[in-house]
Amino acid sequence: MMAKKPPKPAPRRIFQERLKITALPLYFEGFLLVKRSEHQEYKHYWTELRGTTLFFYNDKKSTIYVDKLEIIDLTCLTEQNSTDNNCAKFTLVLPKEEVQLKTENTESGEEWRGFILTVTELSVPEDVSLLPGQVIRLHEVLEREKKRRIETEQLPSTSPEKEGEPSEDYVDVLNPMPAMPRIKHYKVSNVGKNYTIELEKPVTLPNLFSVIDYFMKETRGNLRPFIYSTDGNFETEGLPVTTLK
Known part of the structure; x- marks a missing residue:
């Protein structure tokens, strides 16, 4: 499986x-x-x-x-x-x-x-x-x-004399993208009165505030909650660049 x-x-x-x-x-x-x-x-x-x-x-x-x-x-x-x-x-x-x-x-x-x-x-x-x-x-x-x-x-064109012929080569430009926020999804399950973050080694905490605090501390503030504004726009500034395992 x-x-x-x-x-x-x-x-x-x-x-x-x-x-x-x-x-x-x-x-x-x-x-x-x-x-x-x-x-x-x-x-x-x-x-x-x-x-x-x-x-x-x-x-x-x-x-x-x-x-x-x-x-x-x-x-x-x-x-x-x-x-x-x-x-x-x-x-x-x-x-x-x-x-x-x-x-x-x-x-x-x-x-x-x-x-x-x-x-x-x-x-x-x-x-x-x-x-x-x-x-x-x-x-x-x-x-x-x-x-x-x-x-x-x-x-x-790098090969004008071969124009029209099929080619297996790529003619492309790769511009390194500037560092940008990455969004990662982590599954948090409600188990009884606690919440479990499903990582390779699951972490169980008493409430959602503790879950957020855990992410902030473990990544030294690099991983923060995703914010969805009330006007329907996605707020991405300051979003995660660090992942948890």
């Missing part, structure tokens, strides 16, 4: 190596089961969405991708009924093939669907069932992808 806990991101050293190889900004990552048109069965990959390309790795620690899929010309994304209520299945319909994807749980499936549609349609889908912080991430990725495409279009 597949794990239901959100996967941890790849270590920073591996992230930097992949960044050099792909030369594309990372928008989302996680485990995916993938079945391409030439395959009879699903293959399990650690997958990164960089720009409008899915890069597939044998595991989370691999620095070299074993396959990739360009999805900029995505025709549609169709959801499929799954016999397993704990996972999500959908199909990417592309001009030359259809690719079936299966996620480890329904929440990650909704995230993958949201990020894929955001970068291919250049708009945040309205029908995704995500938390406010996750929706903010979609809007951030949308702005980054729009900027990336504008900068790419402004680049002069």
Whole structure:
């Protein structure tokens, strides 16, 4: 049975190596089961969405991708009924093939669907069932992808004599994004009269004020509660950059 806990991101050293190889900004990552048109069965990959390309790795620690899929010309994304209520299945319909994807749980499936549609349609889908912080991430990725495409279009062609020929190389610009707030979600369960933060080592506290105080102290003030203003705007200033385990 597949794990239901959100996967941890790849270590920073591996992230930097992949960044050099792909030369594309990372928008989302996680485990995916993938079945391409030439395959009879699903293959399990650690997958990164960089720009409008899915890069597939044998595991989370691999620095070299074993396959990739360009999805900029995505025709549609169709959801499929799954016999397993704990996972999500959908199909990417592309001009030359259809690719079936299966996620480890329904929440990650909704995230993958949201990020894929955001970068291919250049708009945040309205029908995704995500938390406010996750929706903010979609809007951030949308702005980054729009900027990336504008900068790419402004680049002069490096091989004018090969214009019109298909190419497997990327002509892209990677601008390091300035440090920005990150929003992390932590599950807090009400157990009797106490509250339990579901970490690798669960922490039980007597009330919600103690929960907030715990996050503030453990991260030295770097992790703070998400604030949603009454006028419907998301307040992101000063949000978390530190995670708990």
